[in-house]
Amino acid sequence: MTEERNWAGNLRYRAAALQRPRSVEELQEMVAAASKVRALGSRHSFNDIADTSGTLISLEDIDAGGTGIVVNSDARTVTVTGGLRYGALGEELERRGFALHNFASLPHISVAGAIATATHGSGDSNGNLASAVVGLDVVEANGELRTYSRADAPDFAGMVVSLGALGIIARVTLEIQPTFLVRQDVFENLPWTRVLENFDAVTSSAYSVSLFTDWRGEAASLAWLKSRVTDSAPAAGRSDFFGGTPALQGRHPLPGVSAVNCTEQLGVPGPWSDRLAHFRMAFTPSSGDELQTEYLVPRGHAVGAIEVMRSMSKQISPLLLVSEIRTMAADDLWLSANYGRDGIGLHLTWKPEQGAVERLLPLLEEKLAAFDARPHWGKLFHAEAAALEPLYPRFTDFKAMAERVDPEHKFRNAFLDRKVFGV
Ligand SMILES: Cc1cc2nc3c(=O)[nH]c(=O)nc-3n(C[C@H](O)[C@H](O)[C@H](O)COP(=O)(O)OP(=O)(O)OC[C@H]3O[C@@H](n4cnc5c(N)ncnc54)[C@H](O)[C@@H]3O)c2cc1C
Numbered sequence: 164m165t166e167e168r169n170w171a172g173n174l175r176y177r178a179a180a181l182q183r184p185r186s187v188e189e190l191q192e193m194v195a196a197a198s199k200v201r202a203l204g205s206r207h208s209f210n211d212i213a214d215t216s217g218t219l220i221s222l223e224d225i226d227a228g229g230t231g232i233v234v235n236s237d238a239r240t241v242t243v244t245g246g247l248r249y250g251a252l253g254e255e256l257e258r259r260g261f262a263l264h265n266f267a268s269l270p271h272i273s274v275a276g277a278i279a280t281a282t283h284g285s286g287d288s289n290g291n292l293a294s295a296v297v298g299l300d301v302v303e304a305n306g307e308l309r310t311y312s313r314a315d316a317p318d319f320a321g322m323v324v325s326l327g328a329l330g331i332i333a334r335v336t337l338e339i340q341p342t343f344l345v346r347q348d349v350f351e352n353l354p355w356t357r358v359l360e361n362f363d364a365v366t367s368s369a370y371s372v373s374l375f376t377d378w379r380g381e382a383a384s385l386a387w388l389k390s391r392v393t394d395s396a397p398a399a400g401r402s403d404f405f406g407g408t409p410a411l412q413g414r415h416p417l418p419g420v421s422a423v424n425c426t427e428q429l430g431v432p433g434p435w436s437d438r439l440a441h442f443r444m445a446f447t448p449s450s451g452d453e454l455q456t457e458y459l460v461p462r463g464h465a466v467g468a469i470e471v472m473r474s475m476s477k478q479i480s481p482l483l484l485v486s487e488i489r490t491m492a493a494d495d496l497w498l499s500a501n502y503g504r505d506g507i508g509l510h511l512t513w514k515p516e517q518g519a520v521e522r523l524l525p526l527l528e529e530k531l532a533a534f535d536a537r538p539h540w541g542k543l544f545h546a547e548a549a550a551l552e553p554l555y556p557r558f559t560d561f562k563a564m565a566e567r568v569d570p571e572h573k574f575r576n577a578f579l580d581r582k583v584f585g586v
Contacts, residue, residue, distance in 0.1 A: 167219070169206045173454060173517055176203075177211075178219040185224050187300075187308065187333045193220055194331055195306025200573055202331045204276020205248060207269070208541035209455050212280065212326060212578045220331060222246030222275070234259055234339070240297060241339050245275030245332040249292075250444035253436030261339040265289045265371070266439035268487075269448035275332040280541035281324045281499040283508065284439060285389075285489035286371040291501055293323045294494040298336030301329065304573045308333060321497040321557060321564050326540055326583065328565045328574050344392035345370065345438035347428040348400070349414045350407035352382045355473065357406040359466050365405055366490045366507075371439065374488040375416045378476035382406075384485075385414055389439060392432045400430060416441065416485050417450055417512075424448065449512060450484055454520055457510040457539035458527075459500035462490065464534040465507045471530050472509060478526065482519055484512040497557035500537040508539075521545070540582075548585030558583075 167176045181203065184190040194200055199217025206213070213219070225231070226244040232255050233242040241261070243252055249263075250270030256262060265284035267277060274292075276282075283291035297313045299322060309330075313319045322329055348369075358365055358374065366372045369388035376383040386407055402409060413422030413429060422428070424446035426438050442448035460468045469488065472479065479486075487510040491501050500506065509531075513520045524545040528536065537554050538544035552558045562584060569575070580586045 167203075167206075169208060169213075171209050171454060171515070173209060173515065174211060174214070176214045176219060178215050179217060181219045181221060183221050183224045187225060187302070190220065190222070190225065190331060190333060191302050191306040191308055193218070194302045194304070194573075197573065199575075200331070201327055201576055202245065202275065204246065204273035204279070205271055207272050207276070208280065209543050210541070210578065211576070212541055213276070214578065215576045222273075222331075222333070225333070231334075232256075234261060236261075239339050240336050242298065242334055242336045243274055245335055246273050248273055248444075249277065249440075256339060257342055257434045257436040260342050262342045262435045263337065263339060264295055265292060267292065268441040270440045270442070270444045271448055274335050274337070278323055278335065279325050279327050279332070280539065281496065281501070282541065283489070283491045283501070284371060285373050285491065285508075287367050287490050287505070288492050289371065290492045290494045291499060293496055293499060294492075295337045296323045296335055297338055299323065299332055300334035301331065302333050303330040304569045304571060312336075318560075318564055320495045321561050324496045324498040324540075326498065326579060328579055328583070329568050330574065343435050344432045345389050345435050346392055346430045346432045347426065347438055348388045348390070348430050349410040349428050350386045350388070350404040351410050351414070352384065353386055353405050353407035354382050356381070358383055359469065361405055362465050368404070372490065373441075376486050376488070377418075377480050377483055378473050378486060379480050384418065385410070385416065387414075387416070387441070416487065418485070420450070452515050453484055454513040454515055454517060455511065455542045456513065456520070456524065456527075456544060457508050457542050458531050458536035458544075459491070459506045459508050459539065460531065460534040460536045462505040462507055468507070468509060468531060468534045468536070471534075475527065475530065478523055479511070482513050482516055482523065484514055486511050497561050498540070498555060500539060502555060502557070509536075513543075517543070547581050548583055551582060552585075
């Protein structure tokens with residue numbers, strides 16, 4: 164047994180061993196030799212999605228330090244090793260004058276691990292991080308390395324949010340764009356009445372908007388706006404934002420926690436790579452001692468779903484550190500929580516009380532079922548395959564593809580059995 168744990172420390176991987184290939188060729192040999200195998204990213208998922216009863220493989224030692232970052236400026240793409248962290252990629256792209264369209268709240272996560280679970284940032288027009296993927300180099304069950312591209316692989320849209328079920332992604336190619344500047348403005352205490360009456364205006368006020376709340380009381384505690392400096396940014400510099408007032412010092416999403424871990428705010432422009440994530444690479448993201456859950460609902464249900472969450476504050480708030488509400492654009496990726504619909508994310512950062520959180524999740528999911536809520540694949544949730552399948556129009560196609568590329572179930576694990584294949 165390996166002694167390895169996930170980032171949150173709530174899970175000890177069951178895997179018998181953890182291997183660290185130093186090259187893609189070594190990775191291919193390891194996969195070919197294994198009977199059960201999974202890739203491990205930066206371990207930021209809160210459930211057993213990455214685990215296996217066989218061998219875990221970390222890609223961190225392949226092109227360590229980001230030496231393998233290949234920019235194609237004509238095609239506007241970058242190709243990276245799957246294990247590379249977004250923070251390292253962002254720094255290098257910025258140095259070369261390029262940018263990604265978005266980051267998650269933290270830059271610490273690996274590219275392949277993030278796209279495998281449809282990890283997202285925020286912004287009405289921003290698809291999740293997987294929506295930038297245009298190419299994949301995948302080590303398949305027999306150890307063969309195969310290259311797929313969005314331009315010509317017929318089922319490419321099914322391969323990107325893979326939950327690790329289709330093989331080990333050795334390299335990922337992402338769309339890039341010219342670098343841009345972003346400023347962050349934070350507003351405090353926005354009355355819910357104003358936010359809910361003007362929800363579309365609130366979330367379209369900047370390139371990316373996040374609302375933070377503990378669901379108690381009559382106001383959302385923070386609105387965190389990330390505006391591209393070149394855009395007309397009507398919200399930036401305002402003295403009133405839907406009843407909220409500008410924060411006069413940097414704010415951490417968690418009440419009372421120092422903002423030293425956060426990217427610079429107070430309207431100071433800086434490169435996208437230092438602003439699009441909430442948390443700074445060299446610091447602990449979020450609280451560090453926590454669990455997370457998130458449900459993605461169609462944008463049209465935003466107000467109704469927020470009202471339901473507010474009505475459950477008595478059950479939610481005692482277990483909660485903070486919640487974040489974000490928006491995302493629709494995509495066509497089969498297992499993406501934003502497949503076919505613009506969405507909002509209702510995110511919950513919980514106190515590390517897993518038993519109590521897991522007892523509450525079925526009730527929360529029952530209440531949000533009316534809104535076709537899809538859970539984030541990398542966080543804690545209750546629903547299993549039978550409940551998840553109707554939420555994703557291409558679920559059956561995904562299962563068929565996984566069966567086709569992995570007939571011996573080398574990449575299957577307990578998570579996939581419960582949540583996807585229903586065995
Ligand atoms: C503090 C914190 C903040 C977070 N903020 C956000 C946020 O803002 N938005 C959001 O959407 N999520 C967020 N998350 C969740 C996180 O982004 C996801 O859980 C993400 O999948 C973690 O990536 P990872 O590299 O740690 O992958 P892991 O958790 O290690 O693995 C996740 C999955 O990816 C697979 N995988 C990893 N590498 C490969 C590979 N090379 N080939 C094939 N499959 C692979 C694994 O097998 C597993 O199935 C947050 C998590 C934490 C801890």
